[in-house]
Structures are given as structure tokens and as C-alpha cells.
Amino acid sequence: MEIIFFYLVAFVVVVSGLLVILCKSPINCALGLVNTFFCLAIFYVMLHAPFMAAIQIMVYAGAIMVLILFVIMLLNLGTAERKRYTQGIVWSAVASLMVLANVIFFLKRGRVTGAEGDITTFMVESVGHTELIGRTMFTEFILPFEIASILLLVAIVGAVVLAKKEV
């Protein structure tokens, strides 16, 4: 039952990904990308990571996509793309198929191994996913957390400076 649901969601995520890369209008691309984000959030729930699913929807589908749609509508972009270069498309298809073949080769030949930690599914369900994330983030990863806050501050200042008419 679960595997049927997995294949259904995987089918939807691949179709919306194709929508992103093949649609003429940027608005349609953005809507396909929102659909992809929601399908990935479903995958995160299936992987017992509900907090990641929540921030996937809030940060990606809520904040980043609103920003992208806002810019598309602000710039009033039409659907007109220039003539396509057939040679470029062929070589791009070759490159992306090589990436895909690489992934399939490693998945067929290799095995995923590693030292298993102590965060089992039972522990996630009894303690709570958010609490486990918080414990790890504010003990082991406290320095990267602080650096990320500085990065966000720099990004805010940089965006304002870049988009202003005259500095």
C-alpha cells in the first residue's frame, strides 16, 4: 500500500519537474515548482521528518516562491523566448542523461552503508522530531547556526542595496 502511494507521489513530482523545465511561461514554471515542493514535503513526512516538511512548505512554497512570483509579475515577463539552439539542447540532454546514468550506476552497483546512529523511528515518534532537531542544532551545530544568521543579515542588506535606485 505504501509503495503504491510512493510511486504515485514520485510520478507527480516527475511530471511537475517536467512542467518546470518545459513550460514556455515563467508563471507556469513557478506553479509546477510549487507542486514539486509539496510532493517533496510528502516525502519528508513519509521519512518520519515532519518538522522538515513543515519548514519546506513555509520557507520554499511560502516565502521563496512568493518572492519569485512577485518578481515575475513586477517585471511583466512575456512568454517570448528567442529562437532555441538545437545543438545546445542536444548537448544539454546528453549532459543531464550522463548525470542520470551516473546516479543509476551507483545505485545499482553500490550499497548504502555507514555507522548507524541512535535516532530510531521509535525515538522520533516518542520524543518528537522538533525536539530532536533542536537538541542537535543548539549543541553540536551552534556555530554554523550563528554564521547562518550573519549570512541572512548580509543577504537582507545586499538585496536592499542592489535593488535601490541610487545608493
Place this chain on the structure above:
Amino acid sequence: MISVYHYMGVAGILFAMGTYGVLTRRNAIVIFMCVELMLNSVNLTFISLSAHLQNMDGQIFVFFIMAVAAAEAAVGLALMITFYRNRASIDVDDMNMLKW
């Protein structure tokens, strides 16, 4: 039973599609969206491996990738607005002002 290989296969397909989009599209915003697609496929890989290995570190990495993606969105879209103000287009073929 769903194994970690299923999730990684889906992530690989998404990454390949994002590569194709980045290499073929001309509109800078669509290229940006394809980059987001690739970032999301990497996030799926991180979370599936984190669930498989029963370790929390991969999910923390996803958290930081999301923070960097938000910063990238803000700065990138501001760059596109500035470029549009100068050239009235966001076609990547028009981005040749640094060419000698």
C-alpha cells in the same frame, strides 16, 4: 517496503531534470527555479540518508541549505531587477556587458 534507493532514484531524476533546465533555458528566472529544483533533490537525498542511517546530522544540513537558498533568492532576484532596469530584459544572452 520502500528502501532508501527509491528515494535516491527520485532525487537523481530530479537533479538530472534541473541540469537540463539550467543548460537549455534562456530566461534568468526560470534558470533560477531550475537551480532550486536541484537544491531540493539534494535535500531529499540528505533526508532519506538521515532516516536510513538513523542520524540527525543530515536534517541539520537541510536546514542550512534552506537558509542559504533563502539568502540566494533575495540577492539573485535583486540582481535580476537591477539588470532589468538596465537592459529591459532578463534573457541570459543579453548579459554580455562585461565582455570585452
